[in-house]
Amino acid sequence: MSEPQKYADRVYRSGSALAGGVLLLGLAGWLGGDAIVRGEGRAPVTAVFALLFVAPLVIAFTLRPAVFASDERLRVRNPFRTITLPWTAVEGIRASYSSEVLAGGTKYQMWAIPVSLRQRSRATRHNEELASGKAPRGGLLGFGGGGLAASQQPGGERTAPGDVAVAELRELAERHGEGEPPEGAVTVRWSYEILAPLAVGAVALIILWLTR
Template sequence: MTTPDHQSPPPDASRPESKDRIYRSPSGIAGGVLLLAIALWLGIDALISGSGRTPWLALASLILLVPLVSAFTLRPAVFANEDRLRIRNPFRVVVLPWSSVVSLRSGYSNEVVTPSGTKYQLWAVPVSLRARKSAARRQARGSAAESGGDTSAVGTRPGRAQTDQIMDDLRELAEARGKAESAQGEPSVRWAYEIVGPAVAGAIVLAILLAVG
């Protein structure tokens, strides 16, 4: 155990870094691909066949919309390993060593809470009330079948909704690794300028074109 007069030793560099568990929203990705395909189809058509200011308006709109659509659909992801939780949200990347994770909450959204009380939403793990209700109904039917002596349904009885199960897995990892030496540290937040920059530029150009008339 270290004393206040000594710094904690650096993590063992010889220890291989554990692989990330990656969580993303399949429905979000599918929706994003569809929206981007429609936007690109309409935008490219306006660029090629449009006249006057239309091609410029189409170009500015694409510069604005493509980053935004990507940010809210394709970009969100949660990466978890034995040392830290990394949350890639639309406009920020949050890195939380497990020691800085106080709790993982599930309500109308899934979020992680730090010791300072700061909350970060997990965009890549959205809450589906419909999935919760469906899982609860299936579990109730499985319990009824088991209590009625129908053992054929016991082995296949589904559990919790997928996103709730993901949150359970993250809670278990946080509890197991929260005191590990390699999981100590402070939260860090980085803005996604690669998303914010193009979107702001597109918005400015579009506003100027609309104002000029």
């Protein structure tokens, strides 16, 4: 009897955060590189440690956050921690002011799936207009959707992007979450590759400031 087919992980990330992170890193590299090459006195050294502090911070909050969902587990990569949860340990997934996964009586935020109350309210207003028989308003000057929705269901209904992702994860949790949770199922690992250079840069900048 053949084994069930396994599928690649579903990956959830914020496109706007990725774009913002790339722009911020480019700006920091340009300013810091200029200070290192052309700076005088302590400016090059200060620029080096400033980059060592700023770059990990930008990466942590923009490029790093991601949620990976496979048939066996959910892996949540937040700015400074990575939480791995087998589906059998997941007690619930919800989105209120932030998206969260509940396991073992503890809630873990999912930074990669932001909740936009503005997008949610716009989607709700759009659906209410559809239900009342009114033609939904478009974007600027009535043209386009203005980036309102990530999902358009049959009949023209719309759902905010964060709510779409949470609904998909909730469906996966229900599909794969049967059975008894194994002991020690949830694991949390600190992101020392981010924290170490961040700490070194911060300490060095404090020392430079105190000895100026």
